[in-house]
Amino acid sequence: MTNPKINTDHLNETTLSSESIFNGKIIHVERDTIQLEDKSQAFREVVRHPGGVCILAVTDQEEILLVKQFRYPHQTVTTEIPAGKLEYGEDPETCGKRELLEECGCTANSFTYLGNLFPTPAYCSEVIHIYLAKDLVFSKQSLDSDEFLDVERMPFGTAFEKVLENQFPDAKTQIAILKYAAMKNQAS
Amino acid sequence: MTNPKINTDHLNETTLSSESIFNGKIIHVERDTIQLEDKSQAFREVVRHPGGVCILAVTDQEEILLVKQFRYPHQTVTTEIPAGKLEYGEDPETCGKRELLEECGCTANSFTYLGNLFPTPAYCSEVIHIYLAKDLVFSKQSLDSDEFLDVERMPFGTAFEKVLENQFPDAKTQIAILKYAAMKNQAS
Numbered sequence: 599m600t601n602p603k604i605n606t607d608h609l610n611e612t613t614l615s616s617e618s619i620f621n622g623k624i625i626h627v628e629r630d631t632i633q634l635e636d637k638s639q640a641f642r643e644v645v646r647h648p649g650g651v652c653i654l655a656v657t658d659q660e661e662i663l664l665v666k667q668f669r670y671p672h673q674t675v676t677t678e679i680p681a682g683k684l685e686y687g688e689d690p691e692t693c694g695k696r697e698l699l700e701e702c703g704c705t706a707n708s709f710t711y712l713g714n715l716f717p718t719p720a721y722c723s724e725v726i727h728i729y730l731a732k733d734l735v736f737s738k739q740s741l742d743s744d745e746f747l748d749v750e751r752m753p754f755g756t757a758f759e760k761v762l763e764n765q766f767p768d769a770k771t772q773i774a775i776l777k778y779a780a781m782k783n784q785a786s
Numbered sequence: 787m788t789n790p791k792i793n794t795d796h797l798n799e800t801t802l803s804s805e806s807i808f809n810g811k812i813i814h815v816e817r818d819t820i821q822l823e824d825k826s827q828a829f830r831e832v833v834r835h836p837g838g839v840c841i842l843a844v845t846d847q848e849e850i851l852l853v854k855q856f857r858y859p860h861q862t863v864t865t866e867i868p869a870g871k872l873e874y875g876e877d878p879e880t881c882g883k884r885e886l887l888e889e890c891g892c893t894a895n896s897f898t899y900l901g902n903l904f905p906t907p908a909y910c911s912e913v914i915h916i917y918l919a920k921d922l923v924f925s926k927q928s929l930d931s932d933e934f935l936d937v938e939r940m941p942f943g944t945a946f947e948k949v950l951e952n953q954f955p956d957a958k959t960q961i962a963i964l965k966y967a968a969m970k971n972q973a974s
Binding site for chain 2: 606608609610611619620622623624625627629630632634635636641642643644645646647666667668669670671672675676678683713714715716717718719720721722723724725726744746747748758761762764767768769770772773776777779780781783784
């Protein structure tokens with residue numbers, strides 16, 4: 599991640615103590631006391647999260663699969679690419695294939711890693727892995743009991759325009775679509 | 787955000803009660819009991835955050851400004867575009883100009899809105915606004931007392947390649963760079 603030629607040791611923060619605040623089903627929250635390189639102390643509020651996987655699933659007709667779901671913290675329905683939370687210790691590719699099947703009833707004969715993202719590195723440990731799924735085979739959606747979402751297909755070009763028009767606020771959805779567009783553009 | 791022609795009422799979640807878990811300096815955590823449209827109940831763990839602003843600052847030589855900082859939850863130094871947290875009630879543009887001045891010692895004669903992003907809509911209310919800053923004028927960096935970061939300049943083309951090579955994990959940095967590249971590509 600960092601350039602090994604440039605020394606960034608003066609930016610380091612050392613943990614002095616860690617106080618557990620909340621052990622939830624999805625997140626764990628802690629408040630750590632840290633020491634900066636100038637020896638002064640500060641607090642860091644940290645949300646621990648097991649990480650996630652999202653999938654840009656592209657049909658043979660160059661449509662992508664999107665899910666609409668109610669996002670409680672924003673009190674709105676968003677349109678996002680399929681995604682899910684990693685079980686602790688789970689392989690991201692296994693998780694991605696499971697979520698694509700559960701949310702969209704779909705398996706992919708081609709599953710390629712597109713990179714990862716830190717959604718909020720200032721206070722959250724979550725890493726989201728992105729996969730490109732192609733050669734899709736459709737079967738049946740099988741959601742968790744408290745999961746409600748609608749699946750739709752959209753031409754990739756339309757989805758790309760919607761990202762540029764700021765109609766898809768979800769970060770992982772923007773990155774997957776913009777990155778795939780850039781890769782297609784470079785390949786052409 | 788949603789298509790008004792498509793009814794998504796069946797996806798809605800209604801708050802029944804809210805339990806405050808943690809009131810931190812940066813985040814507030816709560817655990818809400820909600821009712822789904824099929825009348826069953828579930829819990830939602832929610833991180834409340836005031837939101838943030840990030841700035842893609844582009845010099846006349848088409849270089850961008852990047853900051854290196856230690857990201858405690860990931861225990862690593864990342865390279866990101868300048869950004870900061872909104873004060874409650876603060877106008878995003880005002881915040882963006884302040885952060886650009888504090889982190890990079892820089893003001894911009896051109897400041898354009900590029901859109902926003904929800905970094906983790908499943909459990910966090912944060913919205914990050916993106917601005918494009920041009921016609922830059924440089925003065926002096928003035929960081930918060932517990933803030934340590936290094937500023938560097940990089941040709942935009944190099945930064946774009948690094949995003950495609952997955953060397954910039956930060957979500958807002960990836961989106962700002964990919965979106966600006968797509969806009970430049972459409973304009974050319």
